Amino acid sequence: MPLKRKRKKGRRNSTFMNVLGSLEPNWNCTRNDGTYVTVFAPTNDTSCRFLRRQCKSFKAEEKSVEFVSLVADFKLICDDADKVKWIQIIQSGGSVRRGRKRGKTREFKYIKSFQLIGSIIGGHMGDHLGRKTIFFSGQLLIIITSMMSIASRNWIAYASIQGVNCFLYGVIEVTSLTMMMEYTSNKYRVVLASAFQWPFAYMTIALIAFLTKNWQNFFVFLNLVSSPLTIGFMLFLESPRWLIAKNKMDKACDNCK
Numbered sequence: 001m002p003l004k005r006k007r008k009k010g011r012r013n014s015t016f017m018n019v020l021g022s023l024e025p026n027w028n029c030t031r032n033d034g035t036y037v038t039v040f041a042p043t044n045d046t047s048c049r050f051l052r053r054q055c056k057s058f059k060a061e062e063k064s065v066e067f068v069s070l071v072a073d074f075k076l077i078c079d080d081a082d083k084v085k086w087i088q089i090i091q092s093g094g095s096v097r098r099g100r101k102r103g104k105t106r107e108f109k110y111i112k113s114f115q116l117i118g119s120i121i122g123g124h125m126g127d128h129l130g131r132k133t134i135f136f137s138g139q140l141l142i143i144i145t146s147m148m149s150i151a152s153r154n155w156i157a158y159a160s161i162q163g164v165n166c167f168l169y170g171v172i173e174v175t176s177l178t179m180m181m182e183y184t185s186n187k188y189r190v191v192l193a194s195a196f197q198w199p200f201a202y203m204t205i206a207l208i209a210f211l212t213k214n215w216q217n218f219f220v221f222l223n224l225v226s227s228p229l230t231i232g233f234m235l236f237l238e239s240p241r242w243l244i245a246k247n248k249m250d251k252a253c254d255n256c257k
Contacts, residue, residue, distance in 0.1 A: 022084045025072045026064035029055040048078035068214045074155050083155045090159035114163050118170025123178070125171065131179035132238045138172035139230045143223050150216045182241040 024041040031037060031054055038061065039047050051058055060072035070076060076083045126134045145165040152158035184192050208225075212218040243252035 022071060023065055023067055023069040024077065025068070026061040027051070027058045027077075028061050029058045032056050043077045043081075051078065066213070067209055070155065070158065070215060073215070074158075076155060080155075087155055087159040087162070090163050114166040115170035115173070118167040119174040120170075122171030123174045126175040126178060127242075130238055131175055131182070131242055132236050135172055135175045135179060135236070136230070136233050138168050138175065139226075139233055142168045142172070143227060143230060146219050146223050150219050179236075179239050179242075182239040 024043065026041050027039040027043070029037045029039050029051060039051060039058070041064070043051070058075075060068070060075070062068050062072060065072070070087070071084065074080075074083070122134060122138065142165055145161050145168065149158055149161045149165075152161065180192055181189055208221055209218055212221050237255040238251065240252040240255045243249070243255065
């Protein structure tokens with residue numbers, strides 16, 4: 001019977017965003033006669049038909065998964081299963097289909113246009129208002145929007161807030177890189193530009209997800225860790241090169257001491 005089949009073993013997600021958006025639990029169905037039955041994940045057409053016709057209500061069995069994702073809280077299955085992709089599209093700002101096929105499916109690659117727009121606008125803001133000001137403001141707003149995500153009551157609210165968060169990430173990415181490059185002499189700029197930390201970030205995110213077990217607790221813990229770091233950014237000095245470009249020679253000399 002389709003409702004009793006075993007879940008696929010060894011199914012893992014490559015990044016935390018995929019876990020956050022698409023890890024599906026088993027579902028506890030309350031039937032019209034008051035009895036209960038477990039619908040095992042992943043759901044398909046047969047199990048979705050059963051949920052619609054035979055279940056008075058259903059809820060996620062949180063103990064059936066290692067991490068409680070958005071799918072469990074917002075019930076993004078069956079007719080709403082495509083909302084997971086919409087969350088990724090809205091957060092990234094758009095999508096494009098790649099031409100290469102693998103088997104019977106196509107791969108999709110998301111264009112982070114919100115981040116691109118944030119980088120363009122953030123560059124101009126940094127030029128006019130200062131690298132340090134925009135960098136610190138962006139970091140602070142990212143924490144605020146991340147905490148706002150916890151209060152989301154539906155997938156639209158979550159995706160919208162994360163879209164703003166992605167825009168802010170583009171702002172601080174270009175501002176922080178510019179500021180660090182202006183801090184550094186020509187001799188070491190190549191080293192600075194090559195010092196990416198994505199692998200460490202993915203490992204840290206995986207560890208936090210393992211410890212928190214829930215997407216809301218994950219955001220709480222993540223922001224508690226990053227808040228002291230954001231306060232430490234206040235100790236940064238403004239870029240001397242930017243101060244010189246703005247004819248603020250006295251402040252530039254003070255920052256170089």
